[in-house]
Amino acid sequence: MEVDNDEYFKSYEDLDIHELMLKDKPRNEAYRNAIMSNKKVFENSYVLDVGSGTGILSIFAAQAGAKKVFAVEASKLADLSREIVKENNFEDVIEVVNCKIEDFKLPETIDKVDIIISEWMGFYLLHESMLDSVLLARERFLRPGGLMFPDKAIIYISPCKLPSLFDDWENVSGIKMTKFAKQLRAQKSSKPEIQTIKNDDLLSEDTVMAFLDLNDVSSSELDLFEFNEVLVAKNSGNFQGMCIWFDVLFPSNDHEVILSTHPKDEPTHWKQTIIPLPSNIEFLEESYPIAFKLIIQRNPEHFRRYNILLEILDPESEDVQHPLPCDCNLTKCILTKAHLASLANQNNFENA
Incomplete structure (x- = not known):
């Protein structure tokens, strides 16, 4: 250490x-x-x-x-x-x-x-683990009621297209280089990519993966982040990777200040963190469900590093829990959503 x-x-x-x-x-x-x-x-x-x-x-x-x-x-x-x-x-x-x-x-x-x-922020917020030092300082030196700048942090995730790792290799000066691209992605699979992607390349709406309140979060809570979710494609396109970014928020009464690394905002040196898939899953239509499990865990031998594991799941599997209601295009979710809407209308009618 x-x-x-x-x-x-x-x-x-x-x-x-x-x-x-x-x-x-x-x-x-x-x-x-x-x-x-x-x-x-x-x-x-x-x-x-x-x-x-x-x-x-x-x-x-x-x-x-x-x-x-x-x-x-x-x-x-x-x-x-x-x-x-x-x-x-x-x-x-x-x-x-x-x-x-x-x-x-x-x-x-x-x-x-x-x-x-x-x-203290690193790539995907957690890389380098400097936050542990900030929390130690909070415990030792900050008076009760004292302020942290920033005082909150949010990690977001979205499935995305990655044309720079997939589509751009279809034609290199008239030559197909898809086999090269496949080997390139395999070489890059050992660690996340840090790059700037376009907002249009995100396939779903922003989804919060983790929320940290720096006023009371503990160092031990930074050891493991596990996110098991079904996201719904809001844009059609090739599902080629997962994109992670973060915001930090500062204390404020009237003038809210947010430092965001969202693809739609002015680029920062953090850019976005990309987990590329080895191959296209398939072309996704709007409302298609994307089920996955993501684990970000502190490396036990190098406490400033994290191991990241991404597993793509079958959205139709009985083991995958969809949100209620779910906006995806699977028949069971369409029927469930319609049933919940019917119950809501019935309750409104009875309370009228």
Whole structure:
């Protein structure tokens, strides 16, 4: 576990990674808007920035009027962060601390902080497992009633088309390359693909796979996510993979700020996480049911990694539970939906 940690922190000394994040406008603007729209809670507050990196979030907090910001960064990037803080004239407000959050201690004069800020999200939200460090900081350092920025996270899933892995190989300068595409997909099957897909390539409506409230979720709850569902195609097309993305939400009374990685929104460096199928299931018509089981489980040997298992199920199997009512085109669901509608109409008539 320690080796895994050391490799993780060292990787964040690569400035190319931070260049990618600093050029991610939706990411930066979401945090800036969330913090600046909550100036009243940041004014004269004690703030802890977990995994502060270049220090940009700490500077936002200082600009919002924080009394003191503790920017905790485990990698050697902390040295550069101090220079950036000084460059922006906040060295009297922001203290950059070069250590792991597990080793951090507040000054004796400060019992708890008022706010924790962190950009902890990885691909499909969970990759890298930095959220565990944020939750540890919450337990150790956040006062009762203190705020988390962000404070909620949602993982979404949808079946999708993947023309870049399937259809685009039908004609390569007049040559069919479908056999190459098949081998390419087999090579990519060992891990999810990170790519940007079009909103039109989603085959169903957004479906929530997991909801995390950062105010009370525990680290153990992050070990396993199991999703067994029947989704209904809202668009026709080739079923070629599953698409996963996430939103994070920030505390707000009036001005809601959401950082979304949905395909319809401005692209971020997280893009979307794609689980490609080895082959087309079949061309799906609108209202066709898609049954599947998805397991995202923490790797027992590398706690910052997750294993992902996708199993496509037969939607007509007796073991597959359809939602009630279900909008799919299977006869049993059509009849069930009609029966439920009839009962509802009867109840309305009797109550009239």
